[in-house]
Amino acid sequence: MKEDFLHYLWKFKKFDNLNLKTVQGEVITILKSGDYLELAGPDFFNAYIEIGNQKWAGNVEIHLKSSDWYLHNHEKDPAYKNVILHVVWENDTAVFRENNTEIPVLVLKDYVSKEIIENYNTLVAPKTWISCERQLKDIDGFVFKNWQERLFFERLERKSKFIYQLLEExxxxxxxxxxxxxxxxxxxxxxxxxxxxxxxxxxxxxxxxxxxxxxxxxxxxxxxxxxxxxxxxxxxxxxxxxxxxxxxxxxxxxxxxxxxxxxxxxxxxxxxxxxxxxxxxxxxxxxxxxxxxxxxxxxxxxxxxxxxxxxxxxxxxxxxxxxxxxxxxxxSKSFIDLLLLNTIVPLQFAYSNIMGESIAEDLIDFMNEVTSEKNAIIDKFNSFGIKSKTAFDSQALLELKNEYCERKACLKCAIGLELLKNN
Structure with a gap:
């Protein structure tokens, strides 16, 4: 079990949210689960929750164990003063605010079905190469295409950081x-x-x-x-x-x-x-x-x-x-194609961002003119039924493998979320 799975459960309300109670026995009604910004501080900002007969506005912190609050020294961090609910998988200790009032605790495992836990364990179980390799070809084409575009532009955004650094220099x-x-x-x-x-x-x-x-x-x-x-x-x-x-x-x-x-x-x-x-x-x-x-x-x-x-x-x-x-x-043609992928397109993307212009469709069309790269990663995806015909395809797949599969970030990946939902 990993904390990002708990984030997924809370963000998408993948639990029985109609019968929630704190460990103290108070009824919980989630009016707004909060914004998952992935910034320093609490996990979910600006939540709106009714606990007992009291409505609260504030932040939600999520841990595998409630004792992680003290393990991470949150009691000394002013950023956690506005936490209104502590969501955990296991409650092994009470957590108190500065004024010695206890922070309400929700034990999430009491409200999550066995099926969704089994689906999660199946998704993240160790595989020979990537977690979803046997299910990849079954992903809905619309979902995959949208995710492919997102991956392509995430890759360009990462490459642009180096360009912006050079601009400063x-x-x-x-x-x-x-x-x-x-x-x-x-x-x-x-x-x-x-x-x-x-x-x-x-x-x-x-x-x-x-x-x-x-x-x-x-x-x-x-x-x-x-x-x-x-x-x-x-x-x-x-x-x-x-x-x-x-x-x-x-x-x-x-x-x-x-x-x-x-x-x-x-x-x-x-x-x-x-x-x-x-x-x-x-x-x-x-x-x-x-x-x-x-x-x-x-x-x-x-x-x-x-x-x-x-x-x-x-x-x-x-x-x-x-x-x-x-x-x-x-x-050679193949070397110029590499320059196109690694210099020209990233530079055009970064320049258009600086100038406040949108050339997203032009760049996709551009990359679809270039033959797919050939390397071990692309060959492996091909063996799972994910064919890469153009550089647009291969760039997206490289981003998927290096930034999501290698980091086991299945719950931040549209493919992982789709498989979890379908299962």
Whole structure:
């Protein structure tokens, strides 16, 4: 038994609420169960309850055991002074206010049917992957679709927090924010944090000024990433190193030290050298990139805008001083789709929120143009009959798994609530 189950019971009145009595024997009539705000303080605010012949307005606190009141030190917290009813599963001690009057207690287990307890235990019982895996495909399509949309936008809201943080750090410079986001996502999971540090270490005003020479952009990116610290005979390497130290002097930039870049276990096309060169190529090709990205409305326009290649040197290199067979290092369709998911759509969402505009339907349409991601989580959902055809589907399922299933938050999940109700 968990406390969130008691919250669910109280919020939705899933108990015999017509014959309630306190442990002191007074009749309870719930006129309003209160607002479940999930904030610090009592569990339900602004409840309206009749106890005996007295009507009370105040808050309701819920615990598994009444002694939890003292375990959590509520008696010392002024936020709990207005608690009018203590709802518990087990009453193992009396709880008193500051003036020594006893807080009325309702023992909820005396009014909950065995069926709903069995349904709850079935829902949260340990399973091989997620609690409702055998019942997922039976969920009403309307319920699932609505929940899918909610999950999608919850995911965007979480990603937006990082964007708002970058806005503060860059003095509300959206172009600089975009540069940081793109850098992080060009680095993927392995080098994302290192690429982010690199992007933050170079004032974006300098990227703007030097974008007309791709070699200068590469010099800044490679130098800041500490890839130009060695002594090599490679002519291109020497040129970048010269440019880097010239630019340090020109702009009076202090040399920074970022996390070491990782090459191990990466496919050569994902080597940080290739991704940094492609990032430089993107900013060499496009000035005012933010204004172009914020206006993108279709996947085709995204691919047209972001299809760039690493510079000529990297056509036959993956690392400095080591020649390889010639190959065009152009951003792939699948990589651009990742940038769309993790940079473009979150940025458009955050920007529209700041501007007070609603583009929810546009974003859903946008994501439905992109093929579903393929990973272990999506494959597992597919095996349970939940098919993911588009990126809208897969983004919602990732949010469901990571933010609800992994946290065992079945009673905050529309699927869990629907299964509990249907059972």
């Amino acid at each position: 860059t003095n509300q410079d959206w172009e600089a924010v975009l540069f940081c986001l793109l850098a992080k996502n060009f680095g993927l999971n392995t080098n994302g944090n290192s690429f982010l540090q690199i992007s933050k270490a170079i004032p974006f005003a300098i990227i703007r000024k030097e974008s007309f020479e791709v070699e200068n952009l590469e010099a800044l990116l490679f130098g800041t990433s500490n890839l130009l610290n060695a002594e090599k005979e490679d002519v291109y390497y020497k040129d970048l190193k010269f440019r880097y130290f010239y630019l340090l002097h020109k702009y009076q930039i202090e040399k920074t030290y970022t996390e070491p870049l990782q090459f191990f276990k990466l496919r050569p096309d994902n080597f940080p050298t290739i991704r940094l060169s492609q990032l430089a190529a993107l900013y060499h090709r496009h000035q005012n990139l933010f204004s172009k990205i914020i206006d993108l409305k279709s996947v085709d326009t995204v691919h047209s805008l972001l299809t760039v290649s690493a510079s000529l040197y990297w056509q036959n290199h993956y690392k400095f001083d080591k020649e390889s067979p010639k190959k065009s290092k152009t951003l």
